[in-house]
Amino acid sequence: GIQVEQSPPDLILQEGANSTLRCNFSDSVNNLQWFHQNPWGQLINLFYIPSGTKQNGRLSATTVATERYSLLYISSSQTTDSGVYFCACQAGTALIFGKGTTLSVSS
Amino acid sequence: EAGVTQSPTHLIKTRGQQATLRCSPISGHTSVYWYQQALGLGLQFLLWYDEGEERNRGNFPPRFSGRQFPNYSSELNVNALELEDSALYLCASRMGMGETQYFGPGTRLLVL
Numbered sequence: 001g002i003q004v005e006q007s008p009p010d011l012i013l014q015e016g017a018n019s020t021l022r023c024n025f026s027d028s029v030n031n032l033q034w035f036h037q038n039p040w041g042q043l044i045n046l047f048y049i050p051s052g053t054k055q056n057g058r059l060s061a062t063t064v065a066t067e068r069y070s071l072l073y074i075s076s077s078q079t080t081d082s083g084v085y086f087c088a089c090q091a092g093t094a095l096i097f098g099k100g101t102t103l104s105v106s107s
Numbered sequence: 108e109a110g111v112t113q114s115p116t117h118l119i120k121t122r123g124q125q126a127t128l129r130c131s132p133i134s135g136h137t138s139v140y141w142y143q144q145a146l147g148l149g150l151q152f153l154l155w156y157d158e159g160e161e162r163n164r165g166n167f168p169p170r171f172s173g174r175q176f177p178n179y180s181s182e183l184n185v186n187a188l189e190l191e192d193s194a195l196y197l198c199a200s201r202m203g204m205g206e207t208q209y210f211g212p213g214t215r216l217l218v219l
Contacts, residue, residue, distance in 0.1 A: 030204075031206075031207075031208075033207060033208065035210075040212065041144070041195050041212070041213045041215070042211075042212045042213060043197065043210040045207060045209060045210075048206075048207040086150065088150075092163075093155050093162060093163040094140060094142075094152035094163065094165065095140070095142075095152065095199075095208060096152070097142075097149060097150035097151075099149050100149070
């Protein structure tokens, strides 16, 4: 099955800094989503981005399907951005999740 | 528009008992997925239901089962509970193939 790897596993930032999270996947996908898991466990949709570039406020994402990677950019980090960010890919019937990047933003 | 809802939010059971978790998808969504997030194991696909039928299951034993009702809501049943079944169980729904999956708030199951 498809393998999804995220890096870095942990990221510590000062408020206001920018960051880039990476997701590599091992096969062609028809769905790629980025999520932010809040402290209560809910997965909040950030982007549905099997290819191309999208932006939403301070967040943007780019997926280069031919090279099998996706990047999530967070600009001007805020403490509320802290949490775990997951990349998930679907090549068949279900989403396969990476292990996540744990982001800690301090003031 | 209401999102995906799950009940109960928390569930405490003892080893050997059965647990039933419920999920209501977003209106108009016909597919429901179940995922397990256990400590140290990450998010793993459990079951997929579409149009009332089980379409696929992940690498879990048969004591994990479920069903989808005519109104597209779904139930996950876990029989003969084991301590390692303690986890956050997440339900997701989507409208069609290749569409975004939207997740509910989850049910935290604790097996003592």
